[in-house]
Amino acid sequence: EAQVTQNPRYLITVTGKKLTVTCSQNMNHEYMSWYRQDPGLGLRQIYYSMNVEVTDKGDVPEGYKVSRKEKRNFPLILESPSPNQTSLYFCASAGKEYYEQYFGPGTRLTVT
Amino acid sequence: AQRVTQPEKLLSVFKGAPVELKCNYSYSGSPELFWYVQYSRQRLQLLLRHISRESIKGFTADLNKGETSFHLKKPFAQEEDSAMYYCALRNDMRFGAGTRLTVKP
Numbered sequence: 001e002a003q004v005t006q007n008p009r010y011l012i013t014v015t016g017k018k019l020t021v022t023c024s025q026n027m028n029h030e031y032m033s034w035y036r037q038d039p040g041l042g043l044r045q046i047y048y049s050m051n052v053e054v055t056d057k058g059d060v061p062e063g064y065k066v067s068r069k070e071k072r073n074f075p076l077i078l079e080s081p082s083p084n085q086t087s088l089y090f091c092a093s094a095g096k097e098y099y100e101q102y103f104g105p106g107t108r109l110t111v112t
Numbered sequence: 113a114q115r116v117t118q119p120e121k122l123l124s125v126f127k128g129a130p131v132e133l134k135c136n137y138s139y140s141g142s143p144e145l146f147w148y149v150q151y152s153r154q155r156l157q158l159l160l161r162h163i164s165r166e167s168i169k170g171f172t173a174d175l176n177k178g179e180t181s182f183h184l185k186k187p188f189a190q191e192e193d194s195a196m197y198y199c200a201l202r203n204d205m206r207f208g209a210g211t212r213l214t215v216k217p
Binding site: 033035040041042043044045048059090092094099100101103104105106 | 118121146148155156157158161198200202205206207208209210
């Protein structure tokens with residue numbers, strides 16, 4: 001089944017403790033991206049990647065890192081999480097034409 | 113800067129009533145716009161795109177370049193249409209803030 005998977009789905013952590021949210025897609029898509037969803041603000045893009053070893057900042061990249069060493073994986077790294085990064089995070093991927101983004105199930109992160 | 117604006121955060125209608133979810137965009141080139149929907153406990157998924165000019169689940173959306181709008185319409189809302197709707201600009205993968213539609217029985 002073609003899909004985007006994210007892990008973990010739920011995470012509660014403390015300020016400053018490094019964490020990684022994994023994202024994987026099995027559709028051989030070139031494009032992958034991370035969004036955060038906050039009430040009233042909608043989906044805001046954090047980082048995106050057009051292909052392996054190619055990443056770029058979205059609208060809200062501060063406090064986040066990404067890597068794209070393999071086509072299927074696009075992990076989101078929070079080196080030192082802070083409470084303002086408490087949010088619902090979505091990973092998405094799209095094929096070469098970028099006509100449709102396929103979204104993961106979301107990761108709900110709480111930073112205390 | 114390119115942007116997508118959805119002026120209504122919340123929209124509530126009764127079953128059988130017409131519904132229109134507004135989307136305005138700002139883009140210097142030739143825009144390509146999508147509507148995505150997120151039903152409760154489900155993933156965000158594509159609803160429709162302006163280039164295909166299709167009707168999905170009774171919804172249609174027309175790109176109006178003069179008014180820079182891409183409003184989503186349905187003549188008779190159903191309870192199962194209750195969801196979060198996002199307008200998106202494919203050109204830079206940006207989304208609006210979303211409109212939560214509630215269809216009351």
